Amino acid sequence: MAKITFIASDGTTYNVEAENGSTVMENAIRNAVPGIEAECGGACACATCHVYVDEAWTDVVGEPEAMEEDMLDFAYDVRPNSRLSCQIKVRDALDGLVVRVPERQG
Numbered sequence: 280m281a282k283i284t285f286i287a288s289d290g291t292t293y294n295v296e297a298e299n300g301s302t303v304m305e306n307a308i309r310n311a312v313p314g315i316e317a318e319c320g321g322a323c324a325c326a327t328c329h330v331y332v333d334e335a336w337t338d339v340v341g342e343p344e345a346m347e348e349d350m351l352d353f354a355y356d357v358r359p360n361s362r363l364s365c366q367i368k369v370r371d372a373l374d375g376l377v378v379r380v381p382e383r384q385g
């Protein structure tokens with residue numbers, strides 16, 4: 280289990296309990312976090328689950344793989360800490376993770 284904090288573009292925070300093995304995107308959808316659309320359902324094929332990983336967490340979360348990197352080219356306002364949340368698997372080490380939701384997707 281890991282606690283994840285989503286910060287929506289209007290500053291509202293959503294604290295969720297996430298199970299290991301689920302993805303950050305699935306937890307956003309399950310908890311109705313606004314701004315995560317996840318149109319492809321987690322197949323790394325839409326880039327509408329884009330989030331910004333808090334700077335304190337980028338090393339722990341790690342870098343995107345090549346396929347995700349390519350898909351991120353389609354995301355809006357991509358930054359060095361951008362990730363597709365469907366490609367981040369929850370694990371104990373991510374307990375306390377903070378991610379920000381961009382002001383829009385795609």
Ligand code: FES
Nearest residue numbers: 321323325326365
């Ligand atoms: S849900 Fe489509 S790329 Fe993440």
